[in-house]
Amino acid sequence: MFYSEMAFNKIVNEKGNYKILAERIKDVNVNYNPHPYNGYSQESKAKINEMRKKARDDPSLFDGPGIRLSTYSFDNGILSLDLQHTTYFCHVATRKNINNEKDCAKWLGCSGITLSKDGKEYLIWVGEKSRLNEIGSGQIHLLPAGKINPINDFGLDYAVKRELYEEALKKKPIYKAVKDKFEIEFLRTRKRNLKLAGSAKRHFLDLNCRIKLCEPYMLMDMLEISSFSLTHLVFLDMKKQEIEDSFKLIPDNEKEFSNIQPVEFKKDCLEDYLKSEFNNLRPQLRAAISSSLRNYDYLLEKLEK
Structure with a gap:
């Protein structure tokens, strides 16, 4: 099955505002074009240029790199993605088109x-999205959720691990250690601090070994805006209290989520949660719960391996 055009207006779940494009993914093939996409209308280009102009005077505005999903195909569990470089400002200026x-x-x-x-x-x-978020503040979202960096994130599972690390599982010395390591390797502004740099590496490796499963599971279209999500199935070898304690160490002004919470992964609990919290859930979470209910035995088998 090949999709050369995205069906943006085909609302599969009108209440949920999402369309599941692929699920039970076995593997992902990526064809990446590093040249920035530039097929926008003159009106959109003017909006993008205006945002870039404002950013020159406001350091809080940052046009970071991102990925454009040009086309995709899904056949026998194999998801093939044609991707192209884009930027955050391009996304913000055109996501309603x-x-x-x-x-x-x-x-x-x-x-x-x-x-x-x-x-x-x-x-x-x-997790409940914090007030720092432009879209979805106060709503409940999958954890983690974030962007894919075209420079660093192939394979794509690295993006999920990085977001998980940044959004939920920091440990006390990490922020300073990573900042120190960044300044050493990229800014060259001060003498190397081997202890802190080593701490960053050790803690990231510790987290990495606690992730016992991280593999692609589902691709979805948000429909309400021009945005797609490649969702992975992740299993953390960590207890509930340990996860909650780790989240508390993240400074409030850096939190993607104002709080995180566990939901029992049982069919009846998921059904009740989807029904009772529906209006508070972001489309990505609605889609994930619906897909989990439909493929519950398949997911349990993955987890038990």
Whole structure:
């Protein structure tokens, strides 16, 4: 099955504002074009240029790199993605142009259906988006959720691990250690601090070994804006209290989520949660729960391996 054009207006779930394009993914093939997409209308180009002009005078505005999902195909569990370089400003300026595929950034982000286990029970972790978020503030989202950096994130599972690390699982010495390592390697502004640089590496490796599963599971279209999410199935070998304690160490002004919470990964609990919290859930989480209910046995088998 090949999709050369995205069906932006085909609302599969009108209440949920999402369309699942692929699920139960076995593997992902990527064809990446590093040249920036520039097929926007003159009106959109003017908006992008205006944002860049403002950013020159306001350091809080940052036009970071991102990924455009040009086309995709999904056949026998194999997801093939044609991707192209774009930027955050292009996404912001064009994300409402859902009726014109060429005049959209078609931003591709990443997210995780993140689970842990306490005793015999699996828990899925979600978070309430903090006031720092431009879209979805106060709503409940998959954890993690973020962008894909075209420079660093192939394979794509690295993006999910990085976002998980940044959004939920920091440990006390990490922020300063990573900052120190960044300044050493990129800014060359001060004498190397081997202790802090080594701390960053050790803690990241520690987190990495606690992630026992991180593999692509689902691709979804948000429909309400030009935005897509490649969702991974993630299993953390960490107890509930350890995850909650780790989240508390993140400074409030850096938190993607104002709080995180576990939901029992049982069919009846997921159904009740989807029904009771529906209006508070972001489309990505609605899609993930619906897909999990439909493929519950498949996901349990993955987790038990």
